[in-house]
Amino acid sequence: MAEAGFSMVLPLLLLVSVLAAAAAGIDRMLRTRDGEGLFWTGLTAFLAVLLTAAWAVTATSAGSAAVGMVVVAGGIAASFWTLRRDRRRRRNRETRQVEAAVTAAATRHREVLARWSAYELDPWLAAEHPQLLDVRTPETRTFIRALKAAEQLRPDGVTAAQAAAYAEAVTTLEDSLRRAEEAAGGGRAA
Structure with missing residues (x-):
C-alpha cells in the first residue's frame, strides 16, 4: 500500500511541476507580447501536461482519478493565475x-x-x-x-x-x- 502511494507521488509531483512551468512560460510570452512564442509555448505546455498525465495514469492505475483531478485543478489554477497577471499588466500599461x-x-x-x-x-x-x-x-x-x-x-x-x-x-x-x-x-x- 505504501509502495502504491509512493509510486503515485512522483508522477503527481512531476505533473504539478509541468503545470507550473507551463503557466510561467505562457505568462512570460504574454508579458513580451510575442504571439508566435505564445502559440508554441502553449502547444508545448499542453503536450507536456498531456504526456505527463498519460504517464502518471499508466504508472499508477489506482491513482488515475487523482491524476485527472490534478490535471483539471492545475489547469484551472494556471489559467486563472495567467489571466489575472495579464489583466494587471494591461491595467499598468x-x-x-x-x-x-x-x-x-x-x-x-x-x-x-x-x-x-x-x-x-x-x-x-x-x-x-x-x-x-x-x-x-x-x-x-x-x-x-x-x-x-x-x-x-x-x-x-x-x-x-x-x-x-x-x-x-x-x-x-x-x-x-x-x-x-x-x-x-x-x-x-x-
Missing part, C-alpha cells in the same frame, strides 16, 4: 500611457504659461503688445477663459477621460494664445 499623456499636456501647459508670463513680466513686450494684457480684446478674453479651463481640468487623479479633457483644454489654450498674439500684431514671446 494603460495607466502608464495615461500618465504619459498628462505629463505631455502639463509640459505644453507650462510652455504656454511661460510665453504668457513673458508678456506680463517684460515691460518692453507689454508696451509693444498692450492688447495681450487687455481683457476687453476678444482674443485675450478667450485666452483667459481657456487658461482658467485648463487650470480647472488639470487632473489630480489619473483617468483616461480626465487626461483627454486636460489635453484638449491645453490644445485650446495654445490655439487661443496663438490667436491673441496674431491679433496683437506680434509673434511669439521670446
